[in-house]
Every structure is written in structure tokens, then in C-alpha cells.
Amino acid sequence: MLNTTLPVQINHRRFVSDNAKLQGIIPLQRFERFIALVEDEAGEVEAQLEFKKARKHRSLVIGQLRTKVSVICQNCMAPTQIELDTELSVLVVNSEEALAQLHEDDDGLVCEDELILLVDLLEDELILALPMVGKHEEGKCQSALGNAVKALSAVKPFSGDECEEREEGQESQKGASKDTYRPFAGLADLTADMVLKKEE
Numbered sequence: 001m002l003n004t005t006l007p008v009q010i011n012h013r014r015f016v017s018d019n020a021k022l023q024g025i026i027p028l029q030r031f032e033r034f035i036a037l038v039e040d041e042a043g044e045v046e047a048q049l050e051f052k053k054a055r056k057h058r059s060l061v062i063g064q065l066r067t068k069v070s071v072i073c074q075n076c077m078a079p080t081q082i083e084l085d086t087e088l089s090v091l092v093v094n095s096e097e098a099l100a101q102l103h104e105d106d107d108g109l110v111c112e113d114e115l116i117l118l119v120d121l122l123e124d125e126l127i128l129a130l131p132m133v134g135k136h137e138e139g140k141c142q143s144a145l146g147n148a149v150k151a152l153s154a155v156k157p158f159s160g161d162e163c164e165e166r167e168e169g170q171e172s173q174k175g176a177s178k179d180t181y182r183p184f185a186g187l188a189d190l191t192a193d194m195v196l197k198k199e200e
């Protein structure tokens with residue numbers, strides 16, 4: 001049952017009046033915004049959906065989505081496969097105004113028509129299920145490459161000409177900012193300016 005490929009478009013009103021359940025797979029390629037965020041577009045999403053009548057003649061779609069996607073591990077920069085398993089609950093409303101009036105905990109989707117694209121219904125939930133930072137499981141990183149990347153990122157910020165021009169007094173700050181280069185890079189420049197101004 002789960003290997004049925006789901007249609008691109010469904011009639012949500014008819015599904016609701018039938019209290020229908022929908023179960024099947026959707027090729028990942030259909031989710032254009034989602035696959036732009038992952039490494040590999042081969043694969044599929046398993047979806048189990050239920051269509052229910054909600055207040056004000058709205059359609060409520062609840063269900064579960066499961067998929068495996070490849071992302072770049074931010075520790076070792078090698079691809080790693082992660083499993084996503086997320087629940088969804090989406091109210092289909094017929095206007096932007098109705099969407100704005102939904103309770104802040106409710107996810108809504110505007111669809112004036114009785115036909116709706118499954119991708120429109122599901123894609124946001126899939127994107128939200130992606131972790132902010134992709135990582136291998138603990139201890140599964142490709143260590144040789146990972147160490148090389150770490151070494152590179154530790155050296156890179158201080159190899160520019162800008163750094164060589166800094167005075168001896170900046171030495172301790174350089175050391176302190178080694179592990180957190182990005183957030184403090186601007187700050188270091190700022191304090192350097194301040195030091196120069198004081199000396200004038």
C-alpha cells in the first residue's frame with residue numbers, strides 16, 4: 001500500500017467529505033524548494049494523510065511524513081544521510097484574511113480552489129523538519145577529512161594581509177577568537193579602530 005505513488009493534485013473537499021485517508025509515496029523531485037536544501041534529489045517521501053472536516057467548512061489535513069535525505073555534515077563536510085519523520089496538521093483556508101485570523105499554533109494554507117497540489121500542502125512541513133545543522137551521528141564523522149577541514153578553518157582567518165598589519169598588542173585577541181572567528185571578526189576590527197583612535 002505504501003508504495004503507491006500519490007497524485008500530484010487532489011480534491012481536498014471531496015477527500016474531506018469522504019473522511020478519506022491517503023497513504024503512499026511522493027518522489028522527492030516534486031519538492032523543488034526542499035531538494036534545493038539537500039544533497040541528493042533521488043528518493044521519496046512516505047506520506048500518511050487524513051482529511052477531516054474543520055470549523056467554517058475548512059479542510060484539516062493531518063498526517064505523517066517520512067523520508068531519508070543526504071545533507072552535508074557540518075563537522076567533517078562529508079555527505080551524511082539523515083532520516084526525517086515529522087507530523088503535520090494543516091488547515092486549508094480560502095483567503096489570505098482567513099489565514100491571518102488563524103490561531104498562531106495552527107498551520108494554514110490558502111487554496112481558493114477545491115483542487116490542491118500535494119506538494120503545496122506538504123513541502124513547508126518537510127522543510128521545517130530539516131535540522132538547522134546537518135551532522136553525522138556521534139563518532140561517525142570522516143575524521144581525516146574532518147581534521148583537515150578543522151585545521152584549514154583555524155588557519156584561514158589569520159593568513160590574510162590584514163592580520164600581518166596588526167600590532168603586537170592584538171596577539172591575545174587573535175588567540176581568543178580562534179574558535180569563534182566569524183562572530184568576532186567584525187568586533188576585532190572595531191576594537192582595532194578604537195585602539196588607533198585612542199593613540200591619535
Ligand SMILES: [Zn+2]
Nearest residue numbers: 073076136141
Ligand atoms: Zn561528519
